Amino acid sequence: xTSNPTTPPRPGRRSFLIGAGSGAAVTALAATAxxxxxxxxxxxxxxxxxxxxxxxxxxxxxGVYRPADQQRQACFASFRVLATTKAxxxxxxxxxxxxxxxxxxxxxAADPVxxxxxxxxxxxxxxxxxxxxxxxxxxxxxMTVGLAASVFDNPAFGLAxxxxxxxxxxxxxxxxxxxxxxxGGDLLLQLCADSTDMVHYALREIxxxxxGLLALSWKINGFHSAPRPAGTPRxxxxxxxxxxxxxxxxxxxxxxxGSGQPDWAVGGTFIVxxxxxxxxxxxxxxxxxxxxxxxxxxxxxxxxxxxVKETDVPDYANDPDGQNIPLDAHIRMANPRTKATDxxxxxxxxxxxxLGVDLNGNxxxxxxxxxxxxxxxxxxEATQLRLxxxxxxxxxxxxxxxxxxxxxxxxxxxGFLGEGLFA
Amino acid sequence: xPDSLPAPAPTMDxxxxxxxxxxxxxxxxxxxxxxxxxxxxxxxxLEVARRQWLDAQMTWQRVGxxxxxxxxxxSAINGLPSGLPKGSADPGFxxxxxxxxxxxxxxxxxxxxxxxxxxYADVVELHGKLPxxxxxxxxxxxxxxxxxxxxxxxNLSGNNDQGSGMALALTSADxxxxxxxxxxxxTLVDTLSPGYTAKVTATLDRLGNALARTQDQGxxxxxRTLPLAARQPVTGALGAALESLxxxxxxxxxxx
Ligand code: HEM
Numbered sequence: 001x002t003s004n005p006t007t008p009p010r011p012g013r014r015s016f017l018i019g020a021g022s023g024a025a026v027t028a029l030a031a032t033a034x035x036x037x038x039x040x041x042x043x044x045x046x047x048x049x050x051x052x053x054x055x056x057x058x059x060x061x062x063g064v065y066r067p068a069d070q071q072r073q074a075c076f077a078s079f080r081v082l083a084t085t086k087a088x089x090x091x092x093x094x095x096x097x098x099x100x101x102x103x104x105x106x107x108x109a110a111d112p113v114x115x116x117x118x119x120x121x122x123x124x125x126x127x128x129x130x131x132x133x134x135x136x137x138x139x140x141x142x143m144t145v146g147l148a149a150s151v152f153d154n155p156a157f158g159l160a161x162x163x164x165x166x167x168x169x170x171x172x173x174x175x176x177x178x179x180x181x182x183x184g185g186d187l188l189l190q191l192c193a194d195s196t197d198m199v200h201y202a203l204r205e206i207x208x209x210x211x212g213l214l215a216l217s218w219k220i221n222g223f224h225s226a227p228r229p230a231g232t233p234r235x236x237x238x239x240x241x242x243x244x245x246x247x248x249x250x251x252x253x254x255x256x257x258g259s260g261q262p263d264w265a266v267g268g269t270f271i272v273x274x275x276x277x278x279x280x281x282x283x284x285x286x287x288x289x290x291x292x293x294x295x296x297x298x299x300x301x302x303x304x305x306x307x308v309k310e311t312d313v314p315d316y317a318n319d320p321d322g323q324n325i326p327l328d329a330h331i332r333m334a335n336p337r338t339k340a341t342d343x344x345x346x347x348x349x350x351x352x353x354x355l356g357v358d359l360n361g362n363x364x365x366x367x368x369x370x371x372x373x374x375x376x377x378x379x380x381e382a383t384q385l386r387l388x389x390x391x392x393x394x395x396x397x398x399x400x401x402x403x404x405x406x407x408x409x410x411x412x413x414x415g416f417l418g419e420g421l422f423a
Numbered sequence: 424x425p426d427s428l429p430a431p432a433p434t435m436d437x438x439x440x441x442x443x444x445x446x447x448x449x450x451x452x453x454x455x456x457x458x459x460x461x462x463x464x465x466x467x468x469l470e471v472a473r474r475q476w477l478d479a480q481m482t483w484q485r486v487g488x489x490x491x492x493x494x495x496x497x498s499a500i501n502g503l504p505s506g507l508p509k510g511s512a513d514p515g516f517x518x519x520x521x522x523x524x525x526x527x528x529x530x531x532x533x534x535x536x537x538x539x540x541x542x543y544a545d546v547v548e549l550h551g552k553l554p555x556x557x558x559x560x561x562x563x564x565x566x567x568x569x570x571x572x573x574x575x576x577x578n579l580s581g582n583n584d585q586g587s588g589m590a591l592a593l594t595s596a597d598x599x600x601x602x603x604x605x606x607x608x609x610t611l612v613d614t615l616s617p618g619y620t621a622k623v624t625a626t627l628d629r630l631g632n633a634l635a636r637t638q639d640q641g642x643x644x645x646x647r648t649l650p651l652a653a654r655q656p657v658t659g660a661l662g663a664a665l666e667s668l669x670x671x672x673x674x675x676x677x678x679x
Contacts, residue, residue, distance in 0.1 A: 080652065082659040121616055124673035181651075212626070212663025215655035 053138035056104040059267050060409040061417075063144030063190050064347065064372050065248045070224050071140045071192040074351045075199045076273055076368055077219035078185030078402060082212060086157050090422050092213040093145075093407075096189075097416035099206045100143040109134035131201040139198040143206075145417050146188040146271040146404025154186075162421055164255075164265050164405045166376050170272075174388050175398065182275055182400025185217045190271070190370065196221070218400070220275060222351025222368040231302060231310050236278050236352050236365050237395075239295050240302030243310050244335065246345045252379065253347050253372045255408075261374075264420025267408030269372045272380045275353075275400035278366040283395050294391045296329025304331070313337075333386045344382040346373040366396070376403055428602055431609035435560035438607045443558055445603055446486050450550040453482045457546045460522065461539040464532055473526045477589055480519050484593050487570045487600030492562065496549045500542065503583060511585070518542050520585045527586025563608060564675040568668035570601045571630075575661055579654075581647060588645025591657070595634045595643075601668070602627060608671075615674040623671070626664040633660040 054067045083089045107128070128134065152163035172178055191202045199221065207216060225233040235241035246252045255261045255268045283291070292298055292305060302310030306324040314325055316337055325332050335345060348371050355364040373379035387393075407417045429445060432438040456479040463472040488497055500518045507513035511524050517538060525535040574597040577583045578590040605612070605627075609620045633656045637644060646654070 080655045080659075082656060121619075121670040121673045123676045124670040208666065211666045212629070212659050215659045217651060217655070 052140050053105055054140050054142050056101045056143075057411060057413075058409045059411055060254055060269070061142075061144050061406055062104070062409075063142035063192050064253065064269060064349070064406065066142070067140055070242070070349055071142070072194045072224050072226075073192065073196050073199045074222045074224070074368070075189070075191045075203050075219055076222065076351075076370070077189045077191065077203055078217050078273075079187045079189070079214040080217050081151060081154075081186040082215055084156055086159075086422070088213060089151075089157050090416075090418075092210060093418040093421075094416045095209050095213070096143070096145055096206065097410060099202075099209055100145075100417070103136070103141050103143065103202050103205065104138055106138035106141075107136040129201060129204055131197055131204070136201070137198070139193045139195055141191070141193040141198055141202060143202065144188075144190040144192075144271070144406060146190075146406045147418070148184065148186050148188070148402055148404050150184070150186050159421055162262050162264060164261050164268075164270070167270070167405050168376075168403060170274075170401055170403050171381060171384075173384055173398070175393050175396075177397060177399055179399045182218050182220075184402045187214065188271060188273065188402065188404045190273075196223075220353050220355070220368055222353045224351055235350075235367060236280055236354075237283055237291070237295070238299055239291075239297060240310055241350065241367075242348060243297075243302055244331070245347055250345075251374075252343070252345055253374060255374050259374050264418075264423065265405060265408065269374060269406040270376045270380075271404040271406045272369075272371045272373070272376060273401040273404070274367075274369040274398050276367045276369055277364065277397040277399055279362070279395050279397070280365055281362050286395075293326050294330060294395075296325045296331035305329070328390055330387070330390055330392050333390050334383055336386075341382075341386075344379050346371045346379040346383060369401070372406065428606035430606075431611075432607050433610055435563065435611065438563050438611065439558050439560050441607050442563065442604065443553065443556075445607075447550070447553055449482055449486045450546065450553065453479060453486075453546050454543070454550060456482060457539070457543040461536075461543050464522075464535045464539045467532050469526060469531060472522075473587070476519065476522050476526055477587065477592060480523065480589070481592060481596035483519060484596035485600045485603070487566055487597070487604055492558075492566075493549060493556075496545055496552070499545045500549065504585075505582075518545065520583065523587050524585035561675070563604060564672040567601065567604050567608065567671045568665065570597050570604070571661060571665055571668060573597065575658070575665065579646065579658060579661070584646070588647060589643055590646035591634060591637055592643040594657070594661070595631070598627060598630055598634065605671075612671065612674060619670075619674070623664070623667045626660070626667050630657070630660040630664045633657045 052067070054062050056062060058066065060066075081089065081092065083092050109128070113127075128136065149163065149167045149169060151157060152159045152167070169184065170178070189203070189206065191199050191206075193199050193202065203219070207214065225235075227233055232240040232243045248254075253269050255265050255270075257263075257266055259266075261268075288299060296314070297304055297310075298307075301308065303312050304314035304325060306319075307314070314331065314337065316325065316332060319325055321327075322329075322332070327333075335341065348369070350370050351368045353366055353368050358364050371380055408420065410417055410419070429441055432441045456475060460472055460475045460479055463469070463475055483501055488501070493500070498518075501520065502516060502518050503520055504511040504513060504516045504524070507515050510516070511521075516524075519542065521538050522535060522542065524530075525538065571594075574590075574594040578593045578597070581590065583593070584590060602624075605620060605623060612620050637649065637653065637657060
């Protein structure tokens with residue numbers, strides 16, 4: 001019944017030596033762990049030469065235009081912020097930054113751990129969950145962080161004066177059936193990588209490091225398919241998706257000095273996430289001609305109807321009555337390609353999702369629609385409103401998502417996401 | 424909440440002795456509570472019995488009997504229907520949670536009187552055996568974090584709930600038990616890692632505050648009836664506490 005100081009009394013789950021141990025510095029808590037990890041160096045070499053690392057640092061966040069080819073896997077996770085003071089919010093953003101740097105760079109188990117990131121107490125639970133083995137490859141990992149209007153509206157943070165213009169709760173559009181369990185949240189993480197285990201690992205690391213400061217409210221994993229057989233990958237309706245997207249130099253995505261937004265937001269972007277179920281069984285009972293007409297492209301090639309290659313540009317000017325591409329085709333309503341609608345274009349970077357089964361045995365699958373723009377109303381909402389009564393509406397059910405301000409990027413080695421909020 | 428926390432013990436032997444003493448006191452209390460509960464059920468005062476069940480269950484939680492420390496008697500007092508062939512109708516399902524099940528599923532003296540009598544007898548028996556029971560010093564650091572791990576795994580998950588919805592009350596009693604074990608080990612912990620109990624205590628305080636804020640004029644709401652936004656401060660604070668408690672066993676470990 002008693003323990004002896006030299007012989008552990010019982011070789012149970014763990015063995016103990018009462019009175020041993022080092023007087024190691026104590027950090028364990030997110031807030032303290034934070035202080036340790038904020039000093040990570042941006043120029044660390046990637047853990048593996050073969051797996052590409054996407055730079056975390058830059059004037060804008062990764063996961064939008066960087067890397068140029070969207071990664072294969074993603075997790076969209078929405079959190080409640082539990083921080084109760086501005087200082088805690090700052091700590092939270094510092095911890096997230098440190099995690100983003102670490103995960104983007106990768107970790108080699110053999111590399112020396114900087115003293116300040118050593119665990120609280122030697123011999124505690126492993127620092128690495130082991131899901132990726134001992135060496136963590138960068139695996140094209142990107143973390144993109146967004147904040148919802150609720151963070152600016154929370155008096156505890158005193159950020160009302162810094163609230164970006166036009167950042168609201170997600171509008172409920174005519175065909176939406178928002179499910180509170182999948183809608184909103186204070187903070188969005190878009191985690192992307194080329195493998196599912198990396199995405200899982202990253203979320204697990206991040207939630208551990210932010211325990212008590214963030215509470216996971218909903219999350220959905222998505223995949224970006226391989227090209228079949230070539231070109232742009234297909235969505236779950238079988239159509240190539242992501243063909244027409246504005247280039248970075250068209251300046252439709254990043255908030256700039258002239259955008260009329262608070263200075264701190266320059267280099268940021270508005271993120272719209274829409275969780276849209278696709279009734280795939282129903283869709284599969286529709287003829288190909290009707291499907292093509294609803295989208296406005298040929299399923300086989302991805303080319304606009306009447307054209308040959310997916311990169312061919314639809315010519316609506318010479319098809320005013322929709323003989324070729326119906327006037328209510330998705331691509332035509334989404335982007336009529338007129339002078340008046342040109343500025344409403346946006347960057348889409350969605351992922352397919354495949355969850356469980358519904359009440360009636362149908363598959364719960366669809367699209368995690370993610371778009372990036374400098375103005376939600378003028379771009380996303382204008383596009384969405386044009387699409388309200390498109391024929392495809394019958395085959396889809398938007399049920400969740402949210403609006404967020406994607407924070408500007410981090411350039412300084414000791415900088416952190418959202419730093420401008422605290423200036 | 425125990426009125427005051429016990430004084431720290433200077434050695435692990437001292438911790439075990441003081442913990443045994445503390446458990447004995449809790450079992451004294453539980454003996455009285457089990458007797459009252461038995462009487463109320465016998466007299467068909469079920470409204471009173473439901474309140475008394477909660478008091479008794481909370482006393483048991485405060486003991487901090489994480490992961491089966493009291494063997495078969497522990498299961499008889501605090502067992503669950505899982506794993507029993509007939510589930511909640513199984514005769515092997517006894518003790519506090521069996522009473523909870525009955526009291527919150529319309530049962531009365533006919534079904535519960537015998538269960539209450541057996542509970543009382545089991546508590547008395549455990550109390551009698553306590554002085555000679557094996558309590559290992561090596562369990563104490565583990566207990567420090569396992570009690571609240573059980574809150575998350577068993578109470579707040581709803582797995583333990585037999586109908587009362589009182590996961591918050593049980594978790595607050597688990598927190599009390601954790602504070603007691605930590606207080607007993609304070610000297611040992613702080614010798615190994617100066618200031619660590621203060622760090623852990625700060626997270627426990629935050630959890631205590633989050634729990635208290637869910638109360639409505641001293642009563643606990645049913646856990647499942649709270650919306651996610653009201654549950655998150657509790658589970659968030661609990662998560663943060665668990666991350667810091669996870670390092671307590673490491674202080675005493677020879678592994679690694
Ligand atoms: C489940 C729902 C949706 C499906 C299945 C879908 C499918 C497609 C497909 C197959 C294309 C053609 C290929 C391409 O250019 O990428 C396309 C284009 C497009 N979609 Fe969607 N889409 C959906 C929802 C949305 C939403 C919610 C919006 C915006 C509010 C949107 C905006 C656009 C835009 C702007 C284009 C490009 C049009 C162009 O510039 O030619 N889509 N979509």
